[in-house]
Amino acid sequence: MILTNGVLVTWEDENRILEGWALRIAGGKITHVEPQKTLIQMFPDEDRLDAQGQLVLPGNICAHTHFYSAYSRGLGIPGDAPSGFVEILEKLWWPLDKALDKKSVRASADVSLIDAIRHGTTTLFDHHASPLYIDGSLDEIYEAVKASGLRVSLSYEVTDRNGKDQAYEGIKENVRFINFVKKNHPLNGRISAAFGLHASLTLSDDTLEKCRSAIPENYGFHIHVAESDADEYDSIKKCGMRTVDRLHKFGILGPKTIIAHAVHVDAREMQILEENDCWVTHQPRSNMNNAVGMSAIESMDRMGIKLCLGNDGFSNTMWDEWKTCYLAHKLWHKDPRRMNGMLVSKMAVYQNRKLVANQFPGIEVGILKPGAQADIILVDYEPFTPLLAGNLPWHILFGLNESMITMTMVDGEILMKNREITCLDEKKVIADARQLAPEVWQRYSAQFKS
Template identity: 60%
Template sequence: MIIKNGKIITWEKENRILDGQAILIQGDMIKKIAPVEDLLREYPGEELVDAKGQYVMPGNICAHTHFYGAYARGMAIPGAAPKDFTEILQKLWFRLDQALDEDSVRASAYVCILDAIKHGTTTLIDHHASPNFIDGSLDVIADVVDETGIRAALCYEVTDRGGEGRMKAGVEENMRFIRKVQSSRPGDGRLSALFGLHAGLTLSEETLDACRRANNVGAGFHIHAAEDAADEYDSLTKSGLRTIDRLQKHGILGRNSIVAHAVHVDIKEIDILAETGTWVTHQPRSNMNNAVGMAQVEGMLRSGVRLGLGNDGMSNDMWEEWKATYFVHKLWHRDSRRMPASLIEQMAVYNNAELATDLFNVGKIGKIEPGAQADLIFVDYHPYTPLTTGNLPWHIVFGFHSSMITTTMVAGKFLMQNRQLIWIDEEKIAREALGFAPDVWKRFVTISQETLEA
């Protein structure tokens, strides 16, 4: 197709905003950018799509999320409210994931991916857990990814908290799925796989070694680290090392691996993350919700850490994550000069694009240029002040809203057009997810009561 009459935000490293240009898409890739008359003359048989003056830009990328967290929305937690991060894990997440079965895993993937499409997020890096449905759980999610047309990287979080049997099942699920993706590349390159680990505080020395030995095919790891100070103290108790030092000792870090949060790392740990080229993801809305503090984002970027932006299972509206990042660091440091929007642009656009490009190996992702994947969104934004490449990040923070996204495309296929979902029946998905929710919540309450009695 040829997309005409759009103002093109390229998100190239030297970003450009192009007016009077059109985009030629062939297959899943951007083929050419040129005046529409030139493209029509050279490619007369192509479908013509009118962007109607909207901004056409690469889709947003989420570097860390949890589809399975969908069923936490509106759910009451029995007993007193959790007082700290450890209790949040124990009272909420370690019970919710046990309440999930095949149907609810599938439904949670559907609703989160639907949410992403509507909010212009075209690539998701998920971190899954369902201790009572491990074997084949990643296939269930992958089927939803394939059906909906989104781009996603999947893994299963290995943990010791369910015993040795479940730990080994998690290892096997990761390796089975990694080999499957590496051998077949289903979904036309829209699917990728990592080796998931929960966090150091639920992993023994023996399990970390076992995971490193099992992962013999070069896949990166995806793990939470130093989200709360409890992770650091647990690591010191178990190994005498801080969290990042411990992960380095066990061979978990590296250029293909992702560490989520890194809120409570020290200067040496930041150096290790930078030296090993490990990806770190920042999730400010989650950090605020869990009251764990804020990562040293500016310091990590200055130190050369490859730092991206995720949402940790909050809504897949990544511009909301931009806004949270911009405001919370000013409040956290009590300094309005902190966290300029240009740094958020570096994380959310350029770093996330580099991470996605590395993971999916299908050409560049997150840019509009020849040879890049055609993952695009149309944004119906009408600025009343000048919009330039220099001030675009501030327009996003103060002006852009997800309600302005009218069209979402992944790999050259429309998933939403003119605010109408193409492949997904939203009402049906919501109805089915709602049908499973009462049983999930009932199991959650039962697990909570059994835990309290024990």
């Protein structure tokens, strides 16, 4: 098809905003970006999709999320509110992931994927945990992704907090799924895999060694690092070194490894991350909610660390993550000059798309150009000031919102059109998830009564 009558935002290295241009899609990819009259003359019989003057952008990317967190929405935590990060883990996340079974794992993935489609997030890096349903859990999420049409990286969170047997089960689940992806290249490249680890504070030396030995060649880890200072103090207590130093010692770092958060790393740890060519994802909404602080993003960028933007299981409204990032660092530093909008777009667009290229072999997204995948959104935004390549980040920060997204497409397949989900029965998916919720919450609450 030819996508006509739109205002193209290419997000090339030298970003262009093109009026009077169109793009052609074939075989799941963008084949041409040309002036509209030229393209129609070249392909006069091609089907056309009329953008009706809307913005045409590449789909958004989320570099770190948790589909399983869907059942935390509206959940009441028994007793006093958690007073710190470790209490949040102990009172909310660890009992919740133990409450998940096969049906609720699938349902939590389904509703998260619908949320992503509705809000224009076309590629996501999921980090899964369900300690009482490990074997085959990634297959269940894979089936949800398959039905949704989205592009997703999957991993299972290995941890020692539930004993060695479950840690070993998590290792096996990662290896099994990575080998499946490696062998089958499933869904024409819409699925990728990483080796999930929870965090240093719940991983023993023995388990880290086993994970390093088990990971297939050319794959990397996806792990939380120094989200709170508890991770650092635990590492110092265990082995006399800080978290990043410890992970480096055990061979966890590398050019395929995704480091989530890195809030409490020191200067030497940043240097180690840069030297090992790791990817660091920033999740400001989560950091604010957990009151753990803010990563030294501007310093890391100056050091050459590859910084990306995720949401840590918050809603897949990635422009909300942009806005939080832009505002939170100003408040954190009490300085309105901090966190330039260009740095936010660098993380969310340019670095996120490089992460996809690193983790999905042969796939290029996050850009409108010939050869890139046709992962595209339409946005019904009518600017009342000039919209230019140089000020686009500020239009996103102060003007655009996800309710303006009218169409979501992945690999040239329309997943939402005119704000209607076309790939899934949205009402049924939500109703099914809601029906399961009381059981999940009951299993969650029961853990506090024993």
